[in-house]
Amino acid sequence: HRFFLYLGVPTPSTVSSGINAEYGRALVNGLTPQIVYPGSKLTIRGENLGQDVHDIINLWICGEDCKPFIEYWSESKIICYVGKNPQKEDPFVIVVTKSGGEGECTIKLNITDRAERISHDIEVPLWIEENSYFQTETVINPRDRSLSNSNQKNLFGGTVPFKSGDNSSESDPSSSAFDPVRYLLSCHRDVTISDLQSGVSFLEEECGTHTSSDIEFVKTHIDVLLACHDTLQKVNKLIDEEEENSTGGSLTGPLDTVLNECNKCAELLFSSILNKKDKADRIRNALNVIDRFRFLFGLPDSIDKNINSKAYDIVLNDYKKAKSLFADTQVHVFQQVMDGVHGKIRAFSKELQERLLEPRCPLNEKKQLLKYLVEFEGSSTNDPAWTSLQQQQEKVIQYLTKSKMEFKVKLLEFVKMEQLRASRVTHRENSIAPLFNQVIDELCDTVTQSLPDYWSLCQAYLDGSLFPEVKIKPHLVHQDSIMSPPSTPFLIPESRHVDHEEDIYQLVGDVMNLLSSIMRQYCITMDFKFNSEKDVEYAVDMVCRARQHWTPSTVKRIKMCVERLLAINIPLPCVMGTVDLVHEMQLLCVKCLFDSTEVSIRELHTRENWEISQERGHTALPLLFQNMVLSLLSTVKEVMEPIRYRDTLSQDTDINICIQEKFYSVVISFADCLKDLTDIIEAESTCEKETIVSSPDKTPAPSTSTSTTKEERLVLVLGNCRHTILTIIPTLLDTFKSHGYI
Helix, strand or coil: CHHHHCCCCCCHHHHHHCCCCCCCCCEEEEEECCEECCCCEEEEEEECCCCCHHHEEEEEECCEECHHHCEEEECCEEEEECCCCCCCCCCCEEEEECCCEECEECCCCEECCCCCCCCCCCCCCCCCCCHHHCCCCCCCCCCCHHHHCCCCCCCCCCCCCCCCCCCCHHHCCCCCCCCHHHHHHHHCCCCCHHHHHHHHHHHHHHHHHCCCCHHHHHHHCHHHHHHHHHHHHHHHHHHHHHHHHCCCCCCHHHHHHHHHHHHHHHHHHHHHHHHHHHHHHHHHHHHHHHHHCHHHHCHHHHHHHHHHCCCHHHHHHHHHHHHHHHCCCCCHHHHHHHHHHHHHHHHHHHHHHHHHCCCCCCHHHHHHHHHHHHHHCCCCCCCHHHHHHHHHHHHHHHHHHHHHHHHHHHHHHHHHHHHCCCCCCCCHHHHCHHHHHHHHHHHHHHHHHHHHHHHHHHHHHHCCCCCCEEEECHHHHCCCCCCCCCCCCEEEECCCCHHHHHHHHHHHHHHHHHHHHHHHHHHCCCCCCCCCHHHHHHHHHHHHHCHHHHHHHHHHHHHHHHHHHHHCCCCHHHHHHHHHHHHHHHHHHHHHHHHHHHHHHHCHHHHCCCCCCCCCCCCCHHHHHHHHHHHHHHHHHHHCCCCCCCCCHHHHHHHHHHHHHHHHHHHHHHHHHHHHHHHHHHHHHHHHHHHHHHCCCCCCCCCCCCCCCHHHHHHHHHHHHHHHHHHHHHHHHHHHHHCCCC
16 A cells, blocks of 8 residues: 555646745755665755655656655655666756745766675775675465465466566565565566556455464465475485495584584684674764764863853853753763763853952953853752852952951051050051041942942842843733734743842841941940950050041041942942941041040130230130131031931931030130139239249349230230120021031
């Protein structure tokens, strides 16, 4: 029945009406082998070679239609046998299909009359089939009565001509590899269809007659079996008689010796050839495997080359392709190669993670490296992007901790050097201020340089831009819609990042809390934790004495850091600890500035020169007091500048109350200064009287500092009090009100 499926050539009208212009013409671009002879097997490769076997109309091989002999595999592969009369002047293979029409061929065949014969002592790279070198007669099945008589019939019966031109197993009906198409081509090539149909009927009848059991077969052929048995007994008897009468012994003994010698000679002649053949087969098979899977075997070197040239996209595409093809392979060699590839990718991923931790790595490059990490480990259960964000946060914390330890060491060295001095001099207060300013700048720079890029990466992680896009088929998206689905698939990012939103806020908050903790420890609580209590006390004393010198700049620097972080939309809860630190530092700075100003105002009496101002009635002392307070207010205003991007009214109220209390203390300090000035006048007057009483003959020397008398000085002190009450204090109150402190 297989033979009849290949028969029946359609008419030209059928061919022209069945062509589908959308499918494409057939193209033959590969023929194996390229040297053929009549009846040889030919493998045809190309494009659009038919959608199935029924789609093929004609298969022209060297001008001869060989469609009945084809074996269809796919649209790109067909196996066929060359006809008996190939035309050398037309060495092309043309495929005609219903879907694409007449095709074309880009390769020519080389036609020979017969297969090239190669002797057994010539080394060749291919194994030559030896069936054609040893001609044997056809073995007739004794059970087939149709072939056992003198008028030998063929398998089809009747007068169908029989040709024994092919002795291969495919043409032998008794072989398990019997191929009816091959048999018909080799033995019944010139038979008409009517004769073949009658032959089919004959075979069906013969199959019906051969359904009897073995016992019935023996009963039917008992005469033949007995004749064979008698013949074998006669042969055995003749051999025994010959051995008895012969002086040379057994007849089969020399034959066995001859056969063994022939076997040894054959081994000597052909063992090397067979060994070479086996070795060549192994090498050829290995080369075929290497050539067929050269992408996989060359992938490790390709990965190294592309990594060195920074062609990471190519590395990613090759790795994805290799995983899709060989992820579940059971071949040991392929598994070894894939293990090596996985090892290189793991090492490369580790290198990318180290580059992400570099402080000078640009933001865009970090995002791209994170995308590569996600792509390389996309199928794994862990989240490389989240792991990288955690590692970067730990790196920032390490920088902050390192700066803290370095400041502790520098501060201890500074304290040791100051202790070596014999006395505490006033310039020591200013000398420690640069050290505090330096550590505050380092801490703030670490945060302001690291967190903006880090927060951008966190935002990219949250919005899914670091993850690959997942294609969803349109019919899955619009399965409940009555409208027709779109032609393009939807692209949505993966959603593994959703669960880490609160964790990201926690990571940023931990960094800011550590920054606040370090600054609070050294600037407010002064918990230095030195080994020696003496060093701790000395350091606390030095820091307290110099607070008014470094606290204003510290407040400004911390405030700039917070404003920059709020400007990039970092949530306020993440930096709330640092905002509270700014408030505490502002309050501390205000107290230190007012305390320092109070001390300076109490010592204003030392600067009194008793020169009467142009307005008369007071000296320049109240004006000095006013200038000092105004300078203090200017500094406080800079320190109290509110943080942008947030409301600080509640905290400013607390500081305003502190400022009002300190302003009252400053006024009291100036009153104490004027009182101390009167005490000095009384003391000087008493000293002069004692000098006159003790030395009445001596005239007291005039004062070199001033020419005013005691009474005039007291009047000037009263004038200063009056001018302060009437002019200076109202002016200062107006200034305080304008700044919003009252």
